[in-house]
Amino acid sequence: MTQFCIDVKNLNKYFANNHVVKDFSIQVAKGEIYGFLGPNGSGKTTSIRMMCGLITPDSGHGECLGMDIFTQRENIKKRIGYMTQHFSMWGNLSIRENLLFIARLHNLAQRQHRVEQTLAGLGLSSRQHQLARELSGGWKQRMALAACLLHQPDLLFLDEPTAGVDPKARREFWQTLHRLSDEGISIMVSTHYMDEAERCHKVAYLSNGQLLANGTIESIIQAQHLTTVRIRGRELSVLESRLQHFPVVEQTVIFGNALYVTAQDEKQLLTTLSQVISDEYERVKVATNLEDAFTWLMKKHDD
Ligand SMILES: Nc1ncnc2c1ncn2[C@@H]1O[C@H](COP(=O)(O)OP(=O)(O)OP(=O)(O)O)[C@@H](O)[C@H]1O
Numbered sequence: 001m002t003q004f005c006i007d008v009k010n011l012n013k014y015f016a017n018n019h020v021v022k023d024f025s026i027q028v029a030k031g032e033i034y035g036f037l038g039p040n041g042s043g044k045t046t047s048i049r050m051m052c053g054l055i056t057p058d059s060g061h062g063e064c065l066g067m068d069i070f071t072q073r074e075n076i077k078k079r080i081g082y083m084t085q086h087f088s089m090w091g092n093l094s095i096r097e098n099l100l101f102i103a104r105l106h107n108l109a110q111r112q113h114r115v116e117q118t119l120a121g122l123g124l125s126s127r128q129h130q131l132a133r134e135l136s137g138g139w140k141q142r143m144a145l146a147a148c149l150l151h152q153p154d155l156l157f158l159d160e161p162t163a164g165v166d167p168k169a170r171r172e173f174w175q176t177l178h179r180l181s182d183e184g185i186s187i188m189v190s191t192h193y194m195d196e197a198e199r200c201h202k203v204a205y206l207s208n209g210q211l212l213a214n215g216t217i218e219s220i221i222q223a224q225h226l227t228t229v230r231i232r233g234r235e236l237s238v239l240e241s242r243l244q245h246f247p248v249v250e251q252t253v254i255f256g257n258a259l260y261v262t263a264q265d266e267k268q269l270l271t272t273l274s275q276v277i278s279d280e281y282e283r284v285k286v287a288t289n290l291e292d293a294f295t296w297l298m299k300k301h302d303d
């Protein structure tokens with residue numbers, strides 16, 4: 001087996017004439033939590049399904065857990081867990097009954113024991129008799145994760161597992177993901193939440209089927225060579241509109257009481273700001289964050 005649990009190169013996928021994934025290449029190390037981001041329709045789900053052998057790429061090659069994604073799809077399925085974007089459980093069954101049913105579908109040995117273990121591992125034992133349809137979003141998603149883990153996979157594909165789940169439940173879910181990663185399970189997880197991206201060891205950013213960035217968060221931010229200045233004062237949206245007319249200003253965003261202005265040319269940005277805004281505005285250079293970097297990448301790509 002190679003050192004990577006996912007190692008794919010130049011995967012392409014067309015739906016009719018629509019080229020939805022373009023030369024997608026990625027390497028994921030064992031135990032790594034890899035975040036997968038990008039706008040709606042950018043090709044995340046399609047890429048995930050190609051990596052785990054659920055759909056066939058039109059070209060390219062690669063391995064998942066050391067097995068060929070074209071020819072060893074049935075074997076791959078046995079070693080991975082896949083939580084689909086719109087997963088569903090049997091609402092009329094309890095958590096426990098759902099898991100037992102899935103364990104039977106997988107034809108697992110010692111089903112009762114595996115279900116007990118998994119319930120305990122995910123803190124579900126006390127709720128095991130509750131009907132799936134009565135669970136809140138956070139518990140449903142925990143049950144779905146349990147279902148993916150029953151057969152003790154080496155690699156998890158989680159497609160937007162926390163969409164619509166409250167912050168506390170998301171935090172607990174991510175604690176579980178980090179524990180699984182410590183145990184050596186590799187995780188590829190798609191999300192639209194920046195705070196979740198920042199919890200990953202590495203992230204990949206897809207736009208319009210193309211991988212625009214890939215690596216650690218620090219390396220992605222650094223590679224964009226951006227400077228961000230935080231401005232505080234009154235009528236920030238008026239100031240924002242004014243600043244947007246200056247070519248040096250690449251992007252602006254208001255968060256609460258502050259306006260963030262990002263540029264590539266730091267010197268020119270600072271000169272422009274000192275000419276345009278009065279001293280009553282507080283100005284501080286701050287670290288460019290991942291969202292700024294992604295927004296910039298999208299803009300550059302669109303141009
Ligand atoms: N089975 C299919 N048949 C035809 N087109 C498809 C199919 N699946 C996906 N597409 C198209 O491929 C593109 C990529 O879709 P995909 O679901 O992979 O994006 P995504 O990044 O997962 O989006 P989201 O964030 O909304 O989940 C979209 O334009 C979508 O309409």
Ligand SMILES: [Mg+2]
Nearest residue numbers: 044045085159
């Ligand atoms: Mg999707």
